Amino acid sequence: MWSSRSRQVTLATAVLSLVSGCAVPMESEAEPLPPPSAYDVLTNRCDGGDGAACVEVGTQYRELGELPLAAAYFRRACDLANPFGCAALARAWDRGEGVERDPTAATSLYVSACLGGHASSCISAAAGVGAPDSIEFMRRGCTAEPALCRPRPEPSLTGVDPLDQANVVLVMAARRDDLRNCYRRSLAQRLTLRGRVALEIAISGDGRVRAAAIVENIREAPEVGACVLEVIGNTAFAPTISGELAVIPWRVQFEPER
Structure with a gap:
């Protein structure tokens, strides 16, 4: 148990602290900080130069409808040489999602994403660059992901009058x-x-x-x-x-x- 003298000193310290504007919290008032959310972790990793984390944060913002913020994170990912970030930013420029629409800039980014190994961007790049360069981009995309270029079967007419x-x-x-x-x-x-x-x-x-x-x-x-x-x-x-x-x-x- 505290002595009467100890209680008086503690109360005096608390009063002086409040008057001076520098409250000294009592030991019992301390609360543990909440653990960081997954979003905070991803944001910190993006700030630290993790391009994949920037893509994840940008995708979350896009799903929330915060398109300018999404485009900003995709740009950060692309600057970090992440092909998925370049592809997402290309889509934003192609559709005018959070940025002013710029098909020429979109095509340039699709090319970058394609060269980085993003297969579907190769198909989009082929549509933007035109012949004869489109042939090489189609070849790259179809080689990386044959399903993108596989002919679809015609609907069957069996049993139809x-x-x-x-x-x-x-x-x-x-x-x-x-x-x-x-x-x-x-x-x-x-x-x-x-x-x-x-x-x-x-x-x-x-x-x-x-x-x-x-x-x-x-x-x-x-x-x-x-x-x-x-x-x-x-x-x-x-x-x-x-x-x-x-x-x-x-x-x-x-x-x-x-």
């Missing part, structure tokens, strides 16, 4: 302008965008669309397929030949207008 197939093709041809608008909105952001959307459409006996599913989409712009699905959902088809539900494959190729 040819007349049902023809009716779908004719009806969708009449919706050409609506389908093209789905593509134009994304093309305005990526001037070299091209690709195919393929679907399977389940049509009831009376011609109503019961369901539709995307089996192939434009990898760089999945919103195109989503828009096409919406168009199909608002389209009336001819009754099926059998009068029963029919699942009919349909596809459309999108290319920039010349």
Whole structure:
């Protein structure tokens, strides 16, 4: 137990400390600092020159919608010679995500990321540099990841009545302008965008669309397929030949207008 004299000295010290503006915390008031979060650890590693950590922090900011901060961390990663950081920054410049859109700068970064071993950036670089250099970048990308360039199988038409197939093709041809608008909105952001959307459409006996599913989409712009699905959902088809539900494959190729 403290003596009366000890308690008086302690209280006097505390009062003087408060008056002088320099409070001396009592031993019982000390609290342990909370452990650093995973985010703090990654940020510190990025500040210390870890490019991969910078990419992780940038990706978190992008998922949170903080695009300028994401681009800043991707730039830091790219400056540290991390190809994934260069690829992410190229995407930001290509799409105008957190930075002013600059396709030329994006292509340059795709080239850097490709040379650093980022295979999908090689494909993007090929689209940006044009012939004849595009051949070498395509070769690099396809060699590193053959799946990026493997031909996709055509949707099977087995079991589909040819007349049902023809009716779908004719009806969708009449919706050409609506389908093209789905593509134009994304093309305005990526001037070299091209690709195919393929679907399977389940049509009831009376011609109503019961369901539709995307089996192939434009990898760089999945919103195109989503828009096409919406168009199909608002389209009336001819009754099926059998009068029963029919699942009919349909596809459309999108290319920039010349």
